[in-house]
Amino acid sequence: xxxxxxxxxLIFSWSSSYADILVGTGLxxxxxxxxxxxxxxxxxxxxxxxxxxxxxxxxxxxxxxxYRFSFYKQSAFGSVFGIKQRAGLGIGVLYARRAYREDKDTxxxxxxxxxxxxxxRFSMGITDYMFVSLESMYGINNLLFLVLSxxxxxxINFGVRF
Amino acid sequence: xxxxxIISFLSLISISSFSAQEEKLFHxxxxxxxxxxxxxxxxxxxxxxxxxxxxxxxxxxGLTYKGNQYLIFGPMINYxxxxxxxxxxxxxxxxxxxxxxxxxxxxxxxxxxxxxxEVHLGASLYW
Numbered sequence: 127x128x129x130x131x132x133x134x135x136l137i138f139s140w141s142s143s144y145a146d147i148l149v150g151t152g153l154x155x156x157x158x159x160x161x162x163x164x165x166x167x168x169x170x171x172x173x174x175x176x177x178x179x180x181x182x183x184x185x186x187x188x189x190x191x192x193y194r195f196s197f198y199k200q201s202a203f204g205s206v207f208g209i210k211q212r213a214g215l216g217i218g219v220l221y222a223r224r225a226y227r228e229d230k231d232t233x234x235x236x237x238x239x240x241x242x243x244x245x246x247r248f249s250m251g252i253t254d255y256m257f258v259s260l261e262s263m264y265g266i267n268n269l270l271f272l273v274l275s276x277x278x279x280x281x282i283n284f285g286v287r288f
Numbered sequence: 289x290x291x292x293x294i295i296s297f298l299s300l301i302s303i304s305s306f307s308a309q310e311e312k313l314f315h316x317x318x319x320x321x322x323x324x325x326x327x328x329x330x331x332x333x334x335x336x337x338x339x340x341x342x343x344x345x346x347x348x349x350g351l352t353y354k355g356n357q358y359l360i361f362g363p364m365i366n367y368x369x370x371x372x373x374x375x376x377x378x379x380x381x382x383x384x385x386x387x388x389x390x391x392x393x394x395x396x397x398x399x400x401x402x403x404x405x406e407v408h409l410g411a412s413l414y415w
Contacts, residue, residue, distance in 0.1 A: 153399075158401055159400065159402060203359040204354075213377040248361060260373055260374075262394075262395035278406075
């Protein structure tokens with residue numbers, strides 16, 4: 127379902143004939159402390175970036191899947207250490223599903239997470255064809271955002287653009 | 289009394305406007321984060337800042353300005369001594385040539401996959 131929404135959003139937001147495709151991998155806070163590689167896909171139109179990432183881990187007694195979709199308005203910020211920088215602000219949506227069971231014969235307990243909120247993206251171009259990005263989403267679930275408390279999800283990603 | 293206050297205020301602004309022409313070399317920044325608790329203390333020279341970047345990141349970063357928007361980016365370590373990257377974007381409004389208020393969103397993500405992302409409200413002092 128989320129994938130279909132993502133594809134529809136891509137089609138309707140396509141106003142330019144030129145854009146970079148981003149393909150990569152990354153580490154997400156969703157699996158904090160464990161290095162589970164995530165799939166990272168995106169479309170970079172220069173001033174706008176649409177991004178989708180997913181990751182999953184599964185064992186005999188539990189599984190954990192997570193999907194994130196973000197849209198950013200971004201601009202160039204010159205360079206530091208000779209590296210071209212871009213930063214974007216936008217909105218992100220996260221959906222995660224977790225299930226756990228005591229052993230193979232017991233029924234699994236399933237929990238889901240849904241988050242929506244402002245998102246931030248920083249990216250730097252190592253070369254014209256490679257990027258590293260830091261992305262963060264500040265999920266708003268209740269009024270605690272008034273005291274700057276958010277349900278954060280961040281990731282560090284690297285990949286290629288073409 | 290009112291006149292004295294108004295004249296003093298205008299003098300202060302005019303002096304500040306004049307001194308704002310000079311580029312201050314050093315600055316200090318402090319910010320509040322979640323539940324308005326202390327979240328960041330940074331000391332800066334020119335367009336560099338170092339210190340506690342957010343509650344989970346210690347390091348330094350280069351500042352790049354675009355109008356009153358800025359970007360900070362640099363290396364960090366977390367409390368597990370794992371290396372990572374820190375980036376933040378924010379807006380800064382300067383007053384009187386020596387002080388400013390800032391609002392910033394930032395994230396520090398280390399290679400051990402522990403991260404800290406925060407929203408800050410802070411102030412800087414330039415000298």
